Amino acid sequence: MNEYLSPLWISLKTVLVTTAITFVLGIAAARWMSRYKGKFKPVIDGAFILPLVLPPTVVGFGLLLSMGKHGWIGKFLALFHTSVVFSWPATVIAAAVMSFPLMYMTTRGAFEQVDINIEDAARTLGAGEWKVLYSVTLPMAWPGVLAGTILSFARSLGEFGATLMLAGNIPGKTTTIPVAIYFAIVDGNMKEADILIIIVLCIALASLALLAYLKKPKPRDRGLIAANTVSSDILSAGRKGDTRPG
Amino acid sequence: MLKVEINRTLSGFKLDVAFSVNGEVLGILGPSGSGKTMTLLCIAGLIHPDKGFIQLNDRVLFDSSRKVNLPPKDRNVGFVFQNYALFPHLSAGKNIAYGIRNRSREEVNHRVQVLIKNMDLDGLQNRYPQQLSAGQQQRVAVARALAPEPEILLLDEPFSALDSLTKEQLEMQILDLRQFYKGHIILVTHDLAEAYRLSSRIAVYDAGKIAQCDLKEKLISSPVNQKVARITRFRNFMDGVITDIKDKQVSVTVPGLGTNVRVAANGHRNLALNQHITLGVRSEHIQSVTSPGQNTFQGILSSSVENLASINCYFDLKTNSDNCYRLEAAFPKAVAPSLSDGMSYYLYLPPEQMVIITN
Numbered sequence: 001m002n003e004y005l006s007p008l009w010i011s012l013k014t015v016l017v018t019t020a021i022t023f024v025l026g027i028a029a030a031r032w033m034s035r036y037k038g039k040f041k042p043v044i045d046g047a048f049i050l051p052l053v054l055p056p057t058v059v060g061f062g063l064l065l066s067m068g069k070h071g072w073i074g075k076f077l078a079l080f081h082t083s084v085v086f087s088w089p090a091t092v093i094a095a096a097v098m099s100f101p102l103m104y105m106t107t108r109g110a111f112e113q114v115d116i117n118i119e120d121a122a123r124t125l126g127a128g129e130w131k132v133l134y135s136v137t138l139p140m141a142w143p144g145v146l147a148g149t150i151l152s153f154a155r156s157l158g159e160f161g162a163t164l165m166l167a168g169n170i171p172g173k174t175t176t177i178p179v180a181i182y183f184a185i186v187d188g189n190m191k192e193a194d195i196l197i198i199i200v201l202c203i204a205l206a207s208l209a210l211l212a213y214l215k216k217p218k219p220r221d222r223g224l225i226a227a228n229t230v231s232s233d234i235l236s237a238g239r240k241g242d243t244r245p246g
Numbered sequence: 247m248l249k250v251e252i253n254r255t256l257s258g259f260k261l262d263v264a265f266s267v268n269g270e271v272l273g274i275l276g277p278s279g280s281g282k283t284m285t286l287l288c289i290a291g292l293i294h295p296d297k298g299f300i301q302l303n304d305r306v307l308f309d310s311s312r313k314v315n316l317p318p319k320d321r322n323v324g325f326v327f328q329n330y331a332l333f334p335h336l337s338a339g340k341n342i343a344y345g346i347r348n349r350s351r352e353e354v355n356h357r358v359q360v361l362i363k364n365m366d367l368d369g370l371q372n373r374y375p376q377q378l379s380a381g382q383q384q385r386v387a388v389a390r391a392l393a394p395e396p397e398i399l400l401l402d403e404p405f406s407a408l409d410s411l412t413k414e415q416l417e418m419q420i421l422d423l424r425q426f427y428k429g430h431i432i433l434v435t436h437d438l439a440e441a442y443r444l445s446s447r448i449a450v451y452d453a454g455k456i457a458q459c460d461l462k463e464k465l466i467s468s469p470v471n472q473k474v475a476r477i478t479r480f481r482n483f484m485d486g487v488i489t490d491i492k493d494k495q496v497s498v499t500v501p502g503l504g505t506n507v508r509v510a511a512n513g514h515r516n517l518a519l520n521q522h523i524t525l526g527v528r529s530e531h532i533q534s535v536t537s538p539g540q541n542t543f544q545g546i547l548s549s550s551v552e553n554l555a556s557i558n559c560y561f562d563l564k565t566n567s568d569n570c571y572r573l574e575a576a577f578p579k580a581v582a583p584s585l586s587d588g589m590s591y592y593l594y595l596p597p598e599q600m601v602i603i604t605n
Contacts, residue, residue: 120327
């Protein structure tokens with residue numbers, strides 16, 4: 001069983017850590033760029049999206065160069081006697097770099113749709129930038145943020161090219177499900193490949209179901225309401241403390 | 247007391263205004279793009295003037311010379327946006343409670359209840375903004391802005407999205423607001439009648455500058471220039487030269503008209519003989535009379551438009567030169583003469599109701 005469980009466990013760990021990282025970094029970058037008006041906007045924007053348009057192997061090769069023994073990040077890490085290449089963190093780095101553009105683009109689009117007057121209204125009501133972000137911008141842009149999170153989750157689950165370049169195929173250490181599938185097929189081990197494929201299908205369908213559940217209509221959407229259905233609103237449930245002092 | 251002196255230059259537009267508000271409702275009146283909303287955004291700190299000074303009561307909110315610039319959250323300014331900008335993900339009650347800080351839960355609830363009662367929003371507390379009518383949304387927006395007890399309330403065209411019946415009701419509500427809100431209020435509008443009903447003083451904006459800022463009665467009785475006169479609904483203008491000044495009665499020669507026009511000086515002190523001036527007359531002040539006399543001129547009716555309570559008529563005055571004067575007169579239906587196009591009528595211009603515009 002270990003040949004199935006080990007890639008599954010590594011993939012799950014990688015995907016969860018990666019999704020958490022891209023969630024935070026993607027929101028931060030999207031927040032910054034959605035209101036940034038400087039002349040470097042197209043350049044920064046392009047740099048953020050670059051991994052999406054490059055072949056994953058090229059991105060992986062670039063990461064390998066910069067993090068390897070002679071790369072600038074590699075040299076910096078060597079000062080602390082560590083190296084990330086061909087280790088488990090490399091699977092996270094590769095997946096994070098590849099899935100970041102999806103989180104960033106989707107979230108930025110959602111942030112730009114938020115009426116700036118509504119954010120300004122929060123400011124005149126005494127909200128600082130953090131409060132504006134978590135109490136107005138994020139809830140209003142939530143469907144987009146959610147879509148970006150699911151997309152980047154799926155992208156990092158399927159990440160293959162860059163992962164293989166940067167993390168390699170070390171069973172029990174860096175072999176994620178997509179890498180394991182590839183090598184199982186190459187080795188003619190069809191039974192192992194089939195089972196891994198079924199596992200991936202289950203995860204993919206489960207995440208789609210989760211997305212559908214989280215996007216179910218809210219009582220605040222147009223139409224009749226029962227005044228007390230509000231508490232079932234998953235969005236307001238997370239924000240019950242809003243009216244308290246603070 | 248709010249003191250404002252702001253200067254902001256954009257490509258093709260320059261805002262340069264100075265005024266103060268003290269415990270009253272100041273109306274800012276002007277056409278679109280004259281800098282009204284920008285002024286409010288500067289006071290709230292949502293945009294920054296290039297140069298200037300803004301003081302609210304004893305606090306300096308902005309001072310370019312001393313590099314003071316409080317962020318919006320620390321200004322204690324209530325802002326009602328033109329589109330209300332309610333939080334769509336929060337119920338009406340939570341919208342109102344959003345800005346109340348440093349209070350216990352009971353105090354917050356109490357304050358929300360008081361505002362809901364004052365703004366006539368009973369029973370709507372748990373509704374989301376999309377489930378409210380435009381008028382209800384506007385009242386939630388006002389309640390939300392008042393909840394943190396701001397020192398000044400800024401209203402940006404609060405009635406522009408409403409039908410006329412709702413608008414009238416809400417205007418009454420804004421007037422009633424004075425009973426429980428004692429701070430300063432600035433109302434931005436492009437509607438003279440609205441500004442006149444709701445405010446005590448009116449600042450007329452024109453292309454980023456204040457053309458005139460006066461008590462509303464003074465503003466409509468003595469506009470300083472033709473722009474202000476047009477914005478305050480003077481429809482008829484005639485250029486002329488002063489030929490006689492006697493006992494606050496001024497005689498003005500208007501080229502082409504056979505007799506001089508008599509007009510009351512109405513507070514003008516610096517009029518001089520031979521001075522070139524413009525006469526302004528409101529359409530509703532022109533009267534139709536049956537016989538010739540002083541200040542009475544013959545006009546041919548060229549067209550007329552029937553309104554709800556009055557008839558707007560366009561007359562071409564008979565002149566003895568190439569000058570032509572088209573007068574717009576609004577006769578109440580009850581006293582309107584029988585009208586037919588092409589007929590000649592005697593039109594009386596009351597000396598007390600005309601204004602002299604000196605520049």
